[in-house]
Amino acid sequence: MERICENEKCYGCGACYVICPKNAISMKEDVVTGHFRPIINESKCINCGLCVKHCPANHTYKFVDNMVTYAAYRTEPDKQIGSSSGGVAAALYELAISKEWSIIGTVIDSDFRVKMQLSNDKQAIESFKGSKYVQAYTIEALTELKRTLKEDKNVLFIGTPCECEAARSVANGNEEKLLTVDLICHGVPSNKILNDYIKWIEKKKKTKIKQVSFRSSWGEEMILKDESKDVWHRRMFWDPYLEAFNAGITINSSCFTCPFACEKRCSDITIGDFWGIGSESPFHKPNRKVSVIGVNSKRGFDFLNECKSLVLEKRNWSEAVAGNSQLRAPLPKSSQYDLFWEKYYKYGIDAAFKATVYKKVCKRYYKEYPIILLKSIIKKCIYWDRKIQ
Structure with a gap:
């Protein structure tokens, strides 16, 4: 072969x-x-x-039209904590566990290795929460998926569209027991890039990173912590890893021609951030994030209909498509793509960043961060002044 x-x-x-x-x-x-x-x-x-x-x-993919679209968030605000958006994935996992299904999601371990994992335990949902902007290692999870389906057990699989397609392929005749939920995907950097980036920060800050997070209540932020505190906290356009990711520099080569980055879908359900909500018709936003749910099959519709821990409001799929470029076309390859990888291969991540995105993110950070910090201080002063009065 x-x-x-x-x-x-x-x-x-x-x-x-x-x-x-x-x-x-x-x-x-x-x-x-x-x-x-x-x-x-x-x-x-x-x-x-x-x-x-x-x-x-x-494969020749089995694309289908959207059946119904919802704006969604958790009925209980506390249960949305830790989720990247409206908390939909966690709610679906909880429902699956209550039905005695197995669940598959993505975790990041203490060595910052990102992998998919199968579990039958509700406790695993916490580790599945949050975005991981990294290509996941899938072998163990897909192997267990194949075995579990052969045992005639149901499995809820949440992952990128290509991971969902891999799950359906491995199911090999047992697809009726598999419910796939695809995440609206921007592309995936490698685990090697993430680990080299973390080592780069450790060297700059002279400390050992113990925890990484790609999202916060604000949105896309890179937060790196040591044993006791944040040592690196940068918003999307202030951080070289996130900038290179969003610019189409570090993602997998297949992501640039991704067949799943389109309006039609292959999975039972599609979920993601509901960017641009309210652009077509008014929407009363809660004081927290909102997800989009695209239902693409009757099985997906019936499963979601059992989920009582989500607030669901019907919207138009066209609104979600308009607000999310990854529902229209793949991310284009950056003009700096070849330069980045040439420098990275020869000299490492420091040289690759400095040859491409580093000056840009530093300029934004030093221009924008002091303004945001000042506004934050003013807000706190006003708050305490009112409290004292």
Whole structure:
């Protein structure tokens, strides 16, 4: 077997690894970008062609039109804490656990390795919360998914669209027991880039990072903590990792031609931030974030109808599409893409950042941060002045 799919179209999803009957495939990091790629052991390969057949990059996708769209958030505000947006994923996980289903989500461990994980425990939902702007290692989760479905058990799978397609491929005839929920995806940097970035910050700040977060109540923010405090807290356009991610510099090459970045969907349910809500018709915003839910199948509709822990308001899918570019087209490749990877491969992440995004984010940070800090101080002074009076 010479190749499974074109290298530039490989999602690194691991479906080929899981489906191989001879364990002839391993997942390795790309030597330049660090994104996962399958490597075939020719001495074990029997040329059965199952990896090619089950590779999501080779599929003809079953796109469907949106059935119904909702703006959604948790009925109980406290339960929305820790979620990236309206808390929809956590609510769906809770429902699945109550129905004695298995659940699959994405976690980040103490070594900052991002991976998908199958669980039957409600406690796992906390670790599934929050965005992880990193390509996840899927092998263990997809292997357990395959086994669980064969045991005639139901599974709720929440992941990127290509991960959902991998899950459906691995299901291999047991799809009726699998409910897939795709996240509106911007693309995925590699775990190698994340770890090198964290080491870069550790060197700058002379401390050991213990915790990373990509989102806050404000929105997209990079927050790195040591044992006791925040050592790095930068908003989206102030941080080199987030800037390179959003600019289309560090994401997987397949993300630039992503077939799932379109209005029609493949999964039972689609969820994400409801950017631009209120643009088509008035919307009374709660004092917290709101998610979009796109229902794409009857099974998805019936499952969501059982979820009583969400406030649901019907909206138009066109409103969600207008507010989210990833429902219209893939993120374009940055003009700095080749320069970044050339510098990164030769000299490391410090040189790659400095050759591309570093000056830009620093300029924004030093211009905007003092203004925001001053406004914050003024607000606190007004608050305490009123309290004293």
